[in-house]
Amino acid sequence: MNDLYLLISSFKLSFADDLKIFRVVASTDDHTALQEDINILLIWCDDNGMRVxxxxxxxxxxxxxxxxxxxxxxxxxEALHRVSSICDLGVTIDxxxxxxxxxxxxxxxxxxxLGFIRRHASEFTDIFAIKSLYCTLVRSILEYARLFGPRTA
Structure with missing residues (x-):
């Protein structure tokens, strides 16, 4: 992947097998440069036995x-599909x-x-078991990629 980063002139963000290419598009030249970077990516993938x-x-x-x-x-x-919102690494952004x-x-x-826990743990008497289920299964969902506010234990 390191050689790919040298070939592409646009900004790049990557995580594992995920790559985002982006740039400010203020003119036709910017549009052309971004399309050229997409073409370079395709050639690089083809040369390295990868399929996009x-x-x-x-x-x-x-x-x-x-x-x-x-x-x-x-x-x-193939024309790329334009979207109004996208999910990236589990976070949806519009x-x-x-x-x-x-x-x-x-x-x-x-x-x-939470509904699943209430249905299946309704007969639990140990409050610590219920709290463990909540913290493990519900709170972790709510706190993943938390964007603002103080973190509390």
Missing amino acids: NDTKCKIISFTRSTNPVYHRYSIGA KELNFNDHIGIMTAKAFSV
Whole structure:
């Protein structure tokens, strides 16, 4: 992967097998440079016996403009799908950098797990066992990728 980072001129973020390529697109030259970096990635993957799963590749644009200009990007002949929100490493972010969708998803998931605990542990008498279930299964969901507020034990 180190040689790939030298080939791509756009900003890069990676974690394990996940790579994000991004840049400020203020002109057609920026759009062209980003598409060229996508092409370089495809060539690098092909040279190294890797296949890009184009169904997992998405485009999201973050802008404050009321009339943004969107460019079409592609992997080979396949156009990349533009989305208004994306889940990255378990955190859902929308095009306005708003985390309301993420909070809603995590809250629903925590309530679902809490319901499971209430149904299956209703006859538990040991309060420490119930607290352990809550802290392990529910609280961990609510605290994953917590973005703000003080951490408490």
